[in-house]
Amino acid sequence: MENFKHLLPAPPEVLAALLTPPLPPGEDRFRECKLCGEEWALPVGLEICPKCQMARTEAAMLRWRQEHRRGLLVQMGVPYRLLPPAEVAAWPQDPQHPDVEIQRWQGDPWCLTFQGAPGTGKSEMAVELAYAWLCRDLSLERVAWIRGAQLVGAALRREAPAARAYAAQLLILEDLGPGLNSGSVWSIVSELLAQRRDRQAPTIVTTSLSLTTLKSRNSRTAHCLTDGLICETKRAERTKRSRRKPQ
Numbered sequence: 001m002e003n004f005k006h007l008l009p010a011p012p013e014v015l016a017a018l019l020t021p022p023l024p025p026g027e028d029r030f031r032e033c034k035l036c037g038e039e040w041a042l043p044v045g046l047e048i049c050p051k052c053q054m055a056r057t058e059a060a061m062l063r064w065r066q067e068h069r070r071g072l073l074v075q076m077g078v079p080y081r082l083l084p085p086a087e088v089a090a091w092p093q094d095p096q097h098p099d100v101e102i103q104r105w106q107g108d109p110w111c112l113t114f115q116g117a118p119g120t121g122k123s124e125m126a127v128e129l130a131y132a133w134l135c136r137d138l139s140l141e142r143v144a145w146i147r148g149a150q151l152v153g154a155a156l157r158r159e160a161p162a163a164r165a166y167a168a169q170l171l172i173l174e175d176l177g178p179g180l181n182s183g184s185v186w187s188i189v190s191e192l193l194a195q196r197r198d199r200q201a202p203t204i205v206t207t208s209l210s211l212t213t214l215k216s217r218n219s220r221t222a223h224c225l226t227d228g229l230i231c232e233t234k235r236a237e238r239t240k241r242s243r244r245k246p247q
């Protein structure tokens with residue numbers, strides 16, 4: 001299986017904290033942590049307990065993710081046109097699940113499909129959703145962005161993107177439809193989706209095909225997607241590029 005090149009490198013301050021040599025035993029004594037006030041046997045020179053140090057490290061890593069949007073998205077495989085931040089005017093909803101706040105979706109239910117005409121902001125929403133999740137959850141490390149047609153080509157040649165699509169913690173399967181024009185090609189897609197559904201592995205799908213068309217092309221794929229959320233995107237919800245300077 002391909003190494004995850006997009007596994008995040010640790011920011012320098014995190015490495016420095018990890019590499020600080022432990023002090024010799026006997027120099028520990030019970031003191032109050034400067035931050036939480038709990039009593040700990042802290043080595044001389046250390047004012048903060050391990051729990052608070054960990055919280056600080058995690059906060060630093062999340063901050064690092066907020067400051068490195070562009071690099072993180074490139075590692076995921078997001079195309080250049082989608083790197084600048086986009087503002088979503090209004091998030092669509094799944095009428096079957098009106099209680100689910102789409103912009104906070106984190107894999108429950110396992111799949112989220114943005115379905116709508118080209119130019120309605122499906123891809124932008126998928127990127128913003130994945131990036132927002134990355135910026136609040138350190139346990140999310142392996143995110144892969146793959147176009148439907150690219151996945152099929154790679155699977156047929158037994159190349160890496162297919163393995164990435166199976167192994168990603170969060171997969172964005174972009175533009176399901178174009179380039180998929182035979183039953184055997186659709187079976188590659190449906191097999192991937194069925195396996196991810198069995199593992200409840202979070203997956204975002206974008207497609208301009210209607211559910212009826214998807215059913216007629218490949219009923220197993222449509223069946224998998226209807227097991228998750230289906231959000232129809234419309235012109236009015238079109239996203240616009242933020243004027244903020246991309247990082």
Ligand SMILES: [Zn+2]
Pocket residue numbers: 033034035036037038048049050051052053
């Ligand atoms: Zn503490």
